[in-house]
Structure formats: C-alpha cells, structure tokens
Amino acid sequence: MEDLLRRSEKLTTVGRLAAGVAHEIRNPLTTLRGFLQMQQSMKMVNEMHTDIMLSELDRINLIVSEFLILAKPQAVHFEVKDVRFTLGDVISLLDSEAHLHNIEFQVYFSQAPILIHCEENQLKQVFINVLKNAMEAMPSGGMIKLLVEEEDRQAVIRVIDQGEGISKERLKKLGEPFYTNKEKGTGLGLMVSQRIIEVHKGLLEFESELGKGTIVTVTLPKVTAVIKSDDVLTEGA
Numbered sequence: 001m002e003d004l005l006r007r008s009e010k011l012t013t014v015g016r017l018a019a020g021v022a023h024e025i026r027n028p029l030t031t032l033r034g035f036l037q038m039q040q041s042m043k044m045v046n047e048m049h050t051d052i053m054l055s056e057l058d059r060i061n062l063i064v065s066e067f068l069i070l071a072k073p074q075a076v077h078f079e080v081k082d083v084r085f086t087l088g089d090v091i092s093l094l095d096s097e098a099h100l101h102n103i104e105f106q107v108y109f110s111q112a113p114i115l116i117h118c119e120e121n122q123l124k125q126v127f128i129n130v131l132k133n134a135m136e137a138m139p140s141g142g143m144i145k146l147l148v149e150e151e152d153r154q155a156v157i158r159v160i161d162q163g164e165g166i167s168k169e170r171l172k173k174l175g176e177p178f179y180t181n182k183e184k185g186t187g188l189g190l191m192v193s194q195r196i197i198e199v200h201k202g203l204l205e206f207e208s209e210l211g212k213g214t215i216v217t218v219t220l221p222k223v224t225a226v227i228k229s230d231d232v233l234t235e236g237a
C-alpha cells in the first residue's frame, strides 16, 4: 500500500518533469520551425534568424544533455578518489573562462588526502554546475574561494562566492526543475547535482545573503568503507 503510494507519487514527479521538458523543448522547436518555414515559403531567412536558430538548437542540446546526466546514476561505478584532485581538475577546466570574466579562484585545500567513494565524472559535473553558478552570479568579477577539508570525518567542499546572493524565497526553490533567473539558464543544474550528491550519500547545502554572496557546501562520506562490487557500498574496514 505504502509502496504503491510512493510509486504513484514518484510517477507524478516524473510526469511533471516530463511535462516540463516537453514544454522547454517545444518553445525553441517552435521558433526553429517558424524560421525554417519562412525560409521555405519566402526565402527570407537572414543572419540574425540563423543566429537565433543556432542558439535555440544549443538550448535544446543543453536541456537534453543535463537530462542525460540525470538518467545515468543507475549504473554508477564508484572508485576511491582524492576529492582535492577531482575539484582541482574542474578548476583547471574552468580557469580560462574565469580569467575571461575577471574571476579569481582562491584555493584552500587540506594538506592531507581526502578520500571519498565517487563516480568521478558525475561528481565533476556537480562541481562544474556549482562553480559555473558562482561565476554567473558575479558578472563583474571577483573572488571565488574553494575549500576542501575534513570535518567530523566527512569530506567537506565549500564554494564561496561574492555574487548577487539568493533571497530567502528563492533559496527554498533551489533544485526545483526549470527554476532559473537567467536568460539562458535551464534551471536543471542544481536538480541534477542534488540527485548525484544523493546517490553519493552526501549533502548539498546553500547559505546566502542578498548582495553579499553564497556559500555552497557539499558534504560527502570520507572513505572508511570497502567496495564489495561496482555499486554496493559497505560500511566498515
């Protein structure tokens, strides 16, 4: 009975999500179709139209890619990694983009290794999402602090920005699909990140003050566990 109930609740969530995706994808598709039709009937498509078509195609691509990440956690392959290096890789990846926007990363990493069990590519995806959000919140540049340390035998990763901040009402809505305040946002990054961190038995938390900035904290279990098979975590050892 309870199972059935939970199952139907899940189906409603999936249904809502599907409706959302359909809606989000239909809008750019309608634009694309309109311009193609103009081209066919009146040979009237100019460079501006092609630019719009390309950016609408990019948007569809982005939405679909974010959903693909979400679809994957089923077949996770956990490995032991030093999370300092996982985050370090992501920082290198985003460094030139940050530079371009006058953003400087300040890194405060633990001297000692911080080992965790993770599906590294997915975890990188979370860090990319969180770092990009921090960068996007600082349009005129500034500093982003990155901390990796051990607290209470947990791995704690903090991303601290000096961006626009998030109001109390908006804070409650984070992680809802399609919740965005950006013209080119999908509002899917945090939902996907939340899901990935959940699969890692961790926590994704936000503290923020309007006009001052945001602290995103990712907490993950530190390695004190053995892997029995690809995706089964057993406490102990």
Ligand code: ADP
Binding pocket: 129, 133, 134, 137, 161, 163, 164, 165, 166, 174, 175, 179, 180, 181, 182, 184, 185, 186, 187, 188, 189, 190, 191, 214
């Ligand atoms: P998107 O980045 O496509 O908008 P996300 O799911 O990544 O979608 O984020 C949802 C919303 O959360 C953003 O549109 C923004 O309003 C808010 N947000 C997330 N991180 C930050 C941050 N560091 N500073 C300010 N706002 C943030």
Ligand code: MG
Binding pocket: 129, 132, 133, 189, 190
């Ligand atoms: Mg984002």
